[in-house]
Amino acid sequence: MNQLGDSHRPSWLDRPYNFIQLEWDSTLSLLRMKTQVRPIQCYSLGLMAEMHQVFTDISTSSGYVKHLVMTSDIQGVFNFGGDLSLFVLLIRARDLESLQMYGHRCIELIWWMETASQRGIHTVVLVQGDALGGGLESVLPYHKVIFERSAQGGYPEVLFNLFPGMGAWNFTIRKAGFAVANEMILSGHIYTADELHYRKLVDMVVDDGKGEAAVQQAVRFVHPRLRGTLAALESRRAAACITYESLKEIVNQWAATAMTLTDRDLRFMERLARAQIRKIGSFGEGAVEEIKKLELSIAWERRHIAPWTIS
């Protein structure tokens, strides 16, 4: 039972949201945040504003939330990452400032999650579907990353001449090392949950449908030893330090690179956005399949293979 008791239940827990659903478990002081950006689950400006509000509210009620669990409420998709249509809009408008603003908002959320242990909060994320680009990098600062077996993740940005700029390098290097970060970010390849677990980017893989039980197990394991665990996690941060300044520097590089994308790159981005729509509408192959096709076509172009001729 929460030491403060339900009489101290803060009013912000009942704040209405469009893209987030909050569930409170007073027994474990556990706040569950389910994201629901329908129909295309991505980090839209609206979702990020609501997440920022939730994080601000948690910070103002210091000590009330002890565990924060994030999941997606959209079947088959954890998060597609950045709002690709917004990127296309801003790049075509040559609007560096707005792209930087978008990136800075992302890393503010990432940074809050990175410093959650300082605030006395243990964080867990459950991924039950596709986590692409920003969708994957957004889960890496969580203390415990749990994937269901059918979930997939990767950084496809390089396929349209961009790179994941909101913490992917920092957090992938910290969790999995330089070699894995290089391989993942520079290939654009999409990995299965087991492949991500093998690379130490994911802490636990469970069979489909067992994710909720795994979250409960993770929280209940930490709960009786929360202070010690958080202190250890805080010292882990000191041992493998990631700074806000480095995140900001990379996000500015990301925005500057985005401004150099050509029409061809933007068309790839649009293809991916169109594939996201197909997945949502169950019209056919989704974003992951499209990325695999893009990988193939790019590899084909790079090899400069001569066309078949009959001699």
Added chain:
Amino acid sequence: MNTSSEGAQDEVIQIVHPQLVTLPHPVRFNEGTPNPTNHFGILMQPFFLDLVTDTDEERRRFETNPIVLDAVARGMPVERYRKLLHELYHIVWHFNPVCAAGASRMPDEYRQIRYFLYEHMHEESGHEGWVINDLEAVGIPKERVRVHLPSVFTLALTGYNYWAADRRHPCSVLGMIYALEVIASVYGGPFSLAIKEALHLQGEAGTTFISSHATMDAAHMAELRVVLNTLHDADSRSAITESAIINFHHFTKIFEAV
């Protein structure tokens, strides 16, 4: 102090069309014009950034509307595409007159907007003819296009735009331009691709208007951003934001109705 991160404070940008440089007062303005401070002395951010943020939900409501999603992913049957082009014909026909209505009511404090509109009207001139050609390519003769009556949603869109230019604020036409150019430059490309696939259209036949605007409006977006960032007063800013939201809303309804 220049707030532009592009460091363009000394870069003077001429927005008048090259063919119109003989105008008596060619407008030149500095993109790096400092943004003024608000009542609390806090530096205001560029208006384009505000406009993108404040209209983002309406843009996404258009993008994620089930009918729009379906059209962008799978195209649409020829009958519905014909209906859409018919509605587009009216929107395009009224585009320049709406811009002219705004320009004619614009005082000199918005002179740069007025000259931007002159240039823009010049570029958009005659584009309703492209829609007619596309309709011909999908089996609708010219004579039938000219007698087509717009849907109530198209009337609501054009009616609002005239009213806003006349009664709300002359700068509100920039909200219309913003919404229509976002739709064209961000969604026009994938949509025309989906239409070509669905209707087995060859080359640009039948999709000239949408395909060309997808590319052309990309350049227009950059010009629009520059001119929007010259606006610092709350009245024009709120009128433009309102107009963009309403144009996204009505355009979604038009799409739904076909």
